[in-house]
Each structure stands twice: as structure tokens, then as C-alpha cells.
Amino acid sequence: MKNYAIVTKELTKRFGDFIATNAITFEVEQGEIFGFLGANGAGKTTAMRMLCGLLKPSSGEAKVAGFDVYTQTEKVKQSIGYMSQKFSLYEDLTVKENIRFYGGIYGLSNQQIKDKTHALLQQLNMEKEAGHLVSSLPLGWKQKLSFSIAVIHDPSIVFLDEPTGGVDPITRRQFWDLIYEAADRGVTIFVTTHYMDEAEYCNRISIMVDGKIKALDTPKKLKEQFNADSMNDVFLQLARAKS
Amino acid sequence: MLPIVVENIHKSFGDVKALQNISFTVEEGELFGLIGPDGAGKSTLFRILATLLLADKGTASVNGSDVVKDYRTIRSQVGYMPGRFSLYQDLTIEENLNFFATIFNTTVEENYDLIKEIYEQIEPFKKRPAGKLSGGMKQKLALCCALVHKPKVLFLDEPTTGVDPVSRKEFWEMLQRLKEKGIPILVSTPYMDEAILCDRVALMQKGEIMMINTPAAIVADFGKPIWAARADNMYHLIRDIRAFEGTDSCYAFGEYLHVTLHQPVEELKDHLKAHKGLIITPAKAGIEDAFMQLMQEQNEAV
Numbered sequence: 001m002k003n004y005a006i007v008t009k010e011l012t013k014r015f016g017d018f019i020a021t022n023a024i025t026f027e028v029e030q031g032e033i034f035g036f037l038g039a040n041g042a043g044k045t046t047a048m049r050m051l052c053g054l055l056k057p058s059s060g061e062a063k064v065a066g067f068d069v070y071t072q073t074e075k076v077k078q079s080i081g082y083m084s085q086k087f088s089l090y091e092d093l094t095v096k097e098n099i100r101f102y103g104g105i106y107g108l109s110n111q112q113i114k115d116k117t118h119a120l121l122q123q124l125n126m127e128k129e130a131g132h133l134v135s136s137l138p139l140g141w142k143q144k145l146s147f148s149i150a151v152i153h154d155p156s157i158v159f160l161d162e163p164t165g166g167v168d169p170i171t172r173r174q175f176w177d178l179i180y181e182a183a184d185r186g187v188t189i190f191v192t193t194h195y196m197d198e199a200e201y202c203n204r205i206s207i208m209v210d211g212k213i214k215a216l217d218t219p220k221k222l223k224e225q226f227n228a229d230s231m232n233d234v235f236l237q238l239a240r241a242k243s
Numbered sequence: 244m245l246p247i248v249v250e251n252i253h254k255s256f257g258d259v260k261a262l263q264n265i266s267f268t269v270e271e272g273e274l275f276g277l278i279g280p281d282g283a284g285k286s287t288l289f290r291i292l293a294t295l296l297l298a299d300k301g302t303a304s305v306n307g308s309d310v311v312k313d314y315r316t317i318r319s320q321v322g323y324m325p326g327r328f329s330l331y332q333d334l335t336i337e338e339n340l341n342f343f344a345t346i347f348n349t350t351v352e353e354n355y356d357l358i359k360e361i362y363e364q365i366e367p368f369k370k371r372p373a374g375k376l377s378g379g380m381k382q383k384l385a386l387c388c389a390l391v392h393k394p395k396v397l398f399l400d401e402p403t404t405g406v407d408p409v410s411r412k413e414f415w416e417m418l419q420r421l422k423e424k425g426i427p428i429l430v431s432t433p434y435m436d437e438a439i440l441c442d443r444v445a446l447m448q449k450g451e452i453m454m455i456n457t458p459a460a461i462v463a464d465f466g467k468p469i470w471a472a473r474a475d476n477m478y479h480l481i482r483d484i485r486a487f488e489g490t491d492s493c494y495a496f497g498e499y500l501h502v503t504l505h506q507p508v509e510e511l512k513d514h515l516k517a518h519k520g521l522i523i524t525p526a527k528a529g530i531e532d533a534f535m536q537l538m539q540e541q542n543e544a545v
Binding site: 138139176232239 | 448495497
């Protein structure tokens with residue numbers, strides 16, 4: 001039997017008369033890189049907040065890392081990592097202080113924090129910058145650091161909400177190296193992006209339009225299905241079809 | 244009289260060199276793109292041209308007026324859409340537009356032909372406060388407000404950042420139509436794929452212009468053969484190609500990797516023969532390939 005990191009069934013969220021997320025059903029396998037795409041306002045953020053245990057669904061079911069998003073939200077939060085473009089490290093704390101702070105938040109012991117700090121600085125090649133304020137780091141380094149901190153408690157799933165916006169093309173690709181590496185270790189990656197070339201790096205992709213999942217498959221199969229050269233074409237066909 | 248002339252502009256904030264020796268011109272009716280990531284200096288340059296910030300060194304003129312001496316003239320002649328949404332959130336669409344028209348001593352009716360096409364798309368929501376609009380609608384309203392006084396030059400600072408591909412495409416279609424009306428446009432973007440929609444572009448990184456040219460010429464100048472590679476396990480493929488001694492660069496590009504080599508491609512194929520589903524074919528360079536190559540040269544020069 002397959003091991004699922006995320007399972008949803010008819011997951012729905014209403015705000016008054018407005019249905020932000022409309023009965024979405026999908027599964028994400030453990031260790032998969034899953035791209036969660038959609039136009040602005042398609043309902044991605046709402047869906048993601050429900051999966052992170054931050055927003056109670058109106059109806060439907062969802063399990064994340066085996067935990068129920070209605071009744072076990074604390075367990076869900078402990079099992080996931082989260083990073084967004086806006087999610088910021090504390091700019092006026094040093095690199096090391098940020099690591100210690102988030103390690104503490106996630107309940108790691110002092111010894112674990114010490115070990116993690118060492119391993120993480122070495123992996124990021126940032127040992128020299130350990131005592132530097134985060135505000136002094138280039139944007140690309142901040143992003144790599146915030147990704148590493150998002151997985152400091154070894155979550156089985158990490159949610160990345162537009163992690164690469166505004167980043168230069170080399171740093172953007174180095175960031176994806178980190179994503180690949182984590183997936184190779186078996187971490188499930190749930191990622192949103194507006195860069196359609198990045199959609200190609202995912203194992204599977206879902207595309208949301210007006211609150212519903214309109215397509216879900218591997219990039220290769222989606223391109224075949226829509227007779228398109230690139231994921232950008234697929235996206236334009238789907239998202240434009242609505243109006 | 245050229246719409247925009249920038250000569251040897253420098254600007255620092257403390258130790259940070261935001262702009263270094265920036266020079267370029269924008270021709271009549273041209274759509275000119277500033278292409279670069281966050282921190283390239285794009286917004287600083289816009290603020291200098293919009294007369295909101297003084298340069299440390301150098302000169303610039305907009306429509307023949309100097310950005311320091313003639314700042315009042317410039318302010319009445321340009322349309323400026325800043326990177327951060329800066330309309331009044333608690334005024335409606337209609338109220339915002341009327342407000343900006345009044346500020347510039349004009350009326351919405353007077354220049355309606357210029358904004359008609361864009362305004363009609365948001366008109367059904369004209370009684371809605373700007374703060375309650377979707378990203379795409381905010382962007383259209385901001386463009387209308389920047390155009391309502393019929394500016395002689397249009398400045399658009401990252402109008403498509405964080406916007407989905409559909410809205411981005413629509414926005415660029417609007418820009419093309421504005422360009423056809425003869426308005427010179429200076430637009431910035433971090434999305435490399437948008438460069439090809441400009442007449443000419445400046446590729447910017449860390450406060451410097453690395454290259455100015457037409458998108459076609461930049462791509463034609465790339466000068467090295469590029470190979471597109473893929474295999475069943477892309478992560479292992481990247482690692483193995485980077486470990487190959489003949490590799491100059493290897494980056495992910497959508498479903499393929501783009502590879503440049505200083506050894507024959509046959510040797511790379513031999514090095515990778517254990518990979519399942521391996522495909523290596525010649526590829527064409529894009530703006531992003533050129534940008535990354537220039538970035539590497541810039542980094543090596545430091």
C-alpha cells in the first residue's frame with residue numbers, strides 16, 4: 001500500500017456565500033514533490049491554510065501526515081514545515097540565534113539544537129556567517145536559511161508558498177537543489193509557484209481554477225492531455241477557459 | 244528629444260551600492276525593460292527618474308527635463324506605478340481614479356480613450372473599495388490611475404510581480420496596445436521570460452547594468468552551444484553532470500537541464516551512460532541563459 005502524506009476528500013471552505021475551496025480531492029505520496037498551482041484567487045492559500053491546521057474546513061475530510069485537520073491540528077503543525085516568500089527570519093537576530101529560536105519553538109532539546117546548528121551551518125556553508133545578523137545576508141542566503149529552518153524539526157512534509165519570488169535565476173535554481181535534496185531524503189514537498197518552469201520540476205501537479213482542481217497529473221501527462229509544449233501553455237488553457 | 248536619458252548615475256545607501264554607473268536611453272515609442280532580481284537596483288532607478296530620490300552622481304532627464312532642476316515638470320508629465328500597491332485602499336475604484344485625475348488638474352472624461360479598454364474590465368466593480376480587489380484588478384486600477392492624466396512617459400515598477408501567468412500575459416498585451424498609442428514605457432520585471440516582450444532590455448544585477456540590447460541580439464550573442472539533457476532521475480542527473488570535469492554550467496530549465504561544456508558532448512554521454520531515459524539534444528539559449536552567464540562573469544570579476 002502506498003504511503004500518503006496528504007489525503008483530502010471533498011475538502012471545502014466557504015466564506016459566507018463565497019466558496020473559496022470547492023470540494024477538492026487529492027492525495028500526495030510520501031517523498032513526492034507536489035506542485036500546487038492556480039491563478040491568483042483560485043483558492044490555493046485557503047486550501048494550504050486548511051492543510052496546515054490553521055483554518056477549519058467547512059466540510060469534507062483531510063489528513064496530513066496521518067493526522068486529522070479538524071481534531072488534531074496541533075499534531076499536524078508539529079509534523080509539517082512551512083516557508084513562504086513573506087515568512088521572514090528575524091532580521092535583527094543572528095543566523096545562529098534564528099536557528100536556536102526556531103529549534104526552541106519546535107521543542108528540540110538543547111543538545112538537538114546544538115547538533116542541528118552545527119550540521120545546518122556546515123550544509124549551507126555558512127559557518128563564517130553564524131554570528132552575522134540575518135539582515136546583512138543576501139536574499140538568496142536568507143531563503144536557503146529559512147528553508148533549512150523550516151525543516152529543522154525533521155517534518156515529514158514541508159509546505160512552500162511561492163518560495164522563489166523575486167530571486168535571481170541562479171539562486172532560484174540553487175533553491176531547487178535544496179528541494180530535490182530534501183525530497184531525495186524522503187521529505188514530501190508541497191509547493192506553490194508562479195514560475196511555470198518550476199512546475200516542470202515537480203513529480204505531479206494540480207491546477208486550481210475557481211476553487212476546484214481542474215487538472216492533476218505528472219507534467220508530462222498534462223502536456224500530452226492538453227496538447228501543449230510547456231506547462232505555461234497548459235496553465236493558460238485551463239485558467240483562461242473559465243471566462 | 245529622447246523620452247529618457249540616464250548618464251552615469253550612482254546611488255549608495257550607506258555601504259550598499261544600489262546603483263553603479265548606470266547609463267541608457269529610451270527612444271521615442273519604445274518599450275524598454277529593466278530585467279533583474281530583487282536588489283538589482285530597479286526601484287531605486289525608478290525613484291530617481293520619478294524625482295523622488297536624488298542620485299549621488301550623474302544626470303538624468305525625462306522628456307527633456309532634468310530630474311533635479313525640472314522636477315515639477317516631470318511630475319506632471321509622467322505616469323508612475325510603484326512596485327508596492329499605493330492607491331487609497333478605502334476609496335472605491337471610481338473615487339481613486341477621480342482623485343488622481345483631480346490631482347493632475349484633469350478629468351477622467353478628458354482622457355477616457357486612453358484608459359477605456361483597461362477601465363472597462365474593472366468598471367463592473369467601480370463601487371468596490373480598492374483594498375477589496377483581487378491582485379489582477381488592483382493592477383489594472385493602478386495602471387488606469389497612472390494613465391489618467393495622459394502622461395508623456397510611463398514608469399512601471401514590477402507591475403507583474405506575484406501575479407499569475409494568465410494575468411501577466413493580459414498585462415503585457417495591455418502594454419503592447421499602450422505602446423502602439425506612442426507612449427514610451429520603462430518597465431521592470433524579475434521574470435526573465437518577459438524580456439522578450441520588450442523592444443530593448445537592460446539586464447541588471449547588484450546595481451549594475453550587465454548588458455543592454457534587443458532580446459534577440461542578447462540571445463544570439465550567447466556564443467556557446469547549449470545542450471538540453473533529461474533522464475528519469477533528474478536530481479541524480481544534475482549531480483552527475485556537475486561532477487563531470489568537462490562541465491562549465493548545469494542548470495535546470497523546465498523539463499530539461501541546460502548544460503554548457505568545454506569537452507565533447509560524447510564524453511558527457513559516456514559519463515552518464517548508467518542513467519535510464521537519458522536524452523541529450525542541442526538547445527537554443529534564452530534570456531535566462533544569457534543572464535546567468537553574465538551573472539557568473541560579474542561574480543568572477545569581483
